[in-house]
Amino acid sequence: MTPAGAWTKAFAALLAAAIVIPVLAVAPLAFSKQSFLQLPPHDWSLRWWEAFFADASWFRALMTSFEVATLSCLLSVAAGTSAALGLPRLGPRMRTIASGLFLGPLVAPVIVLAVGLYALARSFGLVGSTLGLVLAHTMLALPYVVLNVGVSVAALDPRLALAASGLGANPWRVFRTVTLPSILPGMLGGGVFAFVTSFDEVVLAVFLAGPNVKTLPVRIWEDVRVEYTPVVAVAATIMIVLAVIGSAVGRLATRGTA
Amino acid sequence: MSAVAFCGIAKRYGAFEALLPLDLEIASGEFVSFLGPSGSGKTTLLNICAGYTEPTAGSLFVAGRDVTAEPPRRRNIGMVFQNYALFPHLDVFENVAYGLRVRKIARADLDRRVEEALRTVRLDGFGRRSVRSLSGGQQQRVALARAIVIEPDILLMDEPLGALDKQLRKDVQIEIRRMHVARPRTTLYVTHDQEEALVMSDRIAVLRGGRMVQLGTARELYNRPVDAFVARFLGDSNLIAGRVVELRNGSATLCADGLAAPIVGYAAERLRMAETACALIRPEHVRLVAGGQPARIVERIFLGEIAALRLALPSGVELWSRLFSSDTPARDEIEIGWDRERVSILPESS
Numbered sequence: 001m002t003p004a005g006a007w008t009k010a011f012a013a014l015l016a017a018a019i020v021i022p023v024l025a026v027a028p029l030a031f032s033k034q035s036f037l038q039l040p041p042h043d044w045s046l047r048w049w050e051a052f053f054a055d056a057s058w059f060r061a062l063m064t065s066f067e068v069a070t071l072s073c074l075l076s077v078a079a080g081t082s083a084a085l086g087l088p089r090l091g092p093r094m095r096t097i098a099s100g101l102f103l104g105p106l107v108a109p110v111i112v113l114a115v116g117l118y119a120l121a122r123s124f125g126l127v128g129s130t131l132g133l134v135l136a137h138t139m140l141a142l143p144y145v146v147l148n149v150g151v152s153v154a155a156l157d158p159r160l161a162l163a164a165s166g167l168g169a170n171p172w173r174v175f176r177t178v179t180l181p182s183i184l185p186g187m188l189g190g191g192v193f194a195f196v197t198s199f200d201e202v203v204l205a206v207f208l209a210g211p212n213v214k215t216l217p218v219r220i221w222e223d224v225r226v227e228y229t230p231v232v233a234v235a236a237t238i239m240i241v242l243a244v245i246g247s248a249v250g251r252l253a254t255r256g257t258a
Numbered sequence: 259m260s261a262v263a264f265c266g267i268a269k270r271y272g273a274f275e276a277l278l279p280l281d282l283e284i285a286s287g288e289f290v291s292f293l294g295p296s297g298s299g300k301t302t303l304l305n306i307c308a309g310y311t312e313p314t315a316g317s318l319f320v321a322g323r324d325v326t327a328e329p330p331r332r333r334n335i336g337m338v339f340q341n342y343a344l345f346p347h348l349d350v351f352e353n354v355a356y357g358l359r360v361r362k363i364a365r366a367d368l369d370r371r372v373e374e375a376l377r378t379v380r381l382d383g384f385g386r387r388s389v390r391s392l393s394g395g396q397q398q399r400v401a402l403a404r405a406i407v408i409e410p411d412i413l414l415m416d417e418p419l420g421a422l423d424k425q426l427r428k429d430v431q432i433e434i435r436r437m438h439v440a441r442p443r444t445t446l447y448v449t450h451d452q453e454e455a456l457v458m459s460d461r462i463a464v465l466r467g468g469r470m471v472q473l474g475t476a477r478e479l480y481n482r483p484v485d486a487f488v489a490r491f492l493g494d495s496n497l498i499a500g501r502v503v504e505l506r507n508g509s510a511t512l513c514a515d516g517l518a519a520p521i522v523g524y525a526a527e528r529l530r531m532a533e534t535a536c537a538l539i540r541p542e543h544v545r546l547v548a549g550g551q552p553a554r555i556v557e558r559i560f561l562g563e564i565a566a567l568r569l570a571l572p573s574g575v576e577l578w579s580r581l582f583s584s585d586t587p588a589r590d591e592i593e594i595g596w597d598r599e600r601v602s603i604l605p606e607s608s
Binding site: 157159160162163164165166167168169170173177178181182 | 309341
């Protein structure tokens with residue numbers, strides 16, 4: 001490959017800036033002394049951080065986000081791993097149909113999903129419940145797990161399982177000692193994606209949240225509509241930090257396998 | 259009682275007959291190779307033996323026990339795959355120990371047996387190495403150790419040298435042979451390489467198109483192949499096409515197109531009168547004979563102690579001859595012949 005020219009580099013830098021600046025712009029706002037959002041802030045303080053942790057509703061929203069993200073991460077990893085392991089065993093036709101369905105949430109417009117899920121959740125009495133949010137986010141996160149684990153499964157030599165069963169291992173032992181260690185990086189990577197997907201998600205959460213069950217993005221959304229104080233920036237900064245940690249963990253987990 | 263018995267074992271995939279009904283008994287401690295081109299059914303046979311493939315007909319007995327319906331884990335087999343199939347996340351020791359851990363062997367015994375197996379394949383001291391850090395030949399020896407450490411009733415090998423380059427191939431081949439001589443285990447060995455089969459086997463089964471064409475010792479197959487296919491598959495051969503004109507007392511006379519005199523030789527079992535057939539004369543049996551068939555040397559290939567000569571008969575028929583380099587004549591115009599006991603008259607296929 002030829003080294004990048006000066007123009008290419010400049011263009012790349014511009015593009016990167018366009019992506020990163022709006023995200024980074026939030027952080028200084030969180031340390032502002034003023035009561036309104038203005039860039040750059042005149043004076044610095046931690047008062048909005050104090051305000052954030054002093055207000056029980058903010059902290060509760062953060063905890064709800066953690067709870068929903070953790071549960072939907074676990075659920076989607078369990079379901080997605082099973083799907084990724086089962087897909088290669090289907091006939092070519094069924095496999096195309098089934099993988100299309102599993103990846104559907106990636107391409108379906110989120111607002112359509114939200115309206116549909118809202119109607120469904122209402123008839124099951126799940127609006128405003130943690131369970132409703134967890135199920136909705138599990139569905140949304142499932143494709144990432146299926147894709148990630150699918151890559152590990154495709155790289156798995158089927159003869160390893162044959163060798164293990166020939167040596168006397170029963171199917172469960174084969175799974176535990178041969179299949180699982182090989183697909184674990186894919187599961188971790190998929191799990192991180194699932195967690196972050198749920199943690200960031202706002203559209204489904206707005207529809208399915210209730211007065212007692214609000215995730216952090218929903219709480220930010222509601223706050224911005226009424227008062228627009230730097231507390232919002234604090235919440236947003238927390239989300240960014242968690243997203244960065246999440247993707248770093250994901251990178252570490254899948255390192256050496258890709 | 260035979261160690262392994264195939265009774266009418268067959269496998270069909272839809273309309274495709276991968277393996278036609280086959281009967282075969284293998285004695286305890288015997289090393290049997292299955293030799294054939296790809297698609298001949300040899301790997302299918304091995305997979306049926308391991309339990310990875312279910313036969314469509316017939317029964318399989320191992321040590322007198324009908325195992326046809328048993329899954330692989332209840333068969334006590336040691337399988338060696340072409341691509342090693344070592345567990346990448348386990349080190350050498352744990353790979354070898356896998357089958358023993360499944361069998362819940364006590365710690366001290368397990369350590370001793372793994373060490374012994376590694377010593378057998380001359381990899382002692384490699385226990386804590388990662389399998390990825392080993393060469394192909396070493397990996398295949400780990401796979402061997404993993405297979406033998408469980409004391410299998412049968413050892414199955416599916417082209418175990420197929421993924422190795424030539425020098426390693428030789429090393430591992432000698433290793434397997436050495437191991438078998440030191441301690442004979444009932445072994446079924448699949449290969450498409452005639453040399454491997456010749457070097458290692460007590461008996462060789464030649465397969466073609468899902469059918470066992472011939473079963474015998476290397477010597478039998480080389481000297482008395484049942485047809486021209488087997489003759490071509492084992493060793494170099496001169497095959498002269500012609501028609502059977504006489505068939506009597508186990509000997510046959512073949513009228514060959516480009517030869518002045520008919521060729522007389524041992525008649526293969528399935529040879530029929532008046533049919534087209536071939537005369538098999540191994541290159542080492544084509545000798546210089548004063549007053550024999552006139553021939554001309556058209557090519558000389560020096561192979562060290564042996565020289566290969568390409569000979570043309572006046573009719574244009576070509577033959578290969580192998581002589582000691584020291585016996586090679588200086589002139590090109592020579593006279594050749596062969597002993598009729600060394601000649602076989604074979605059907606093209608049987």
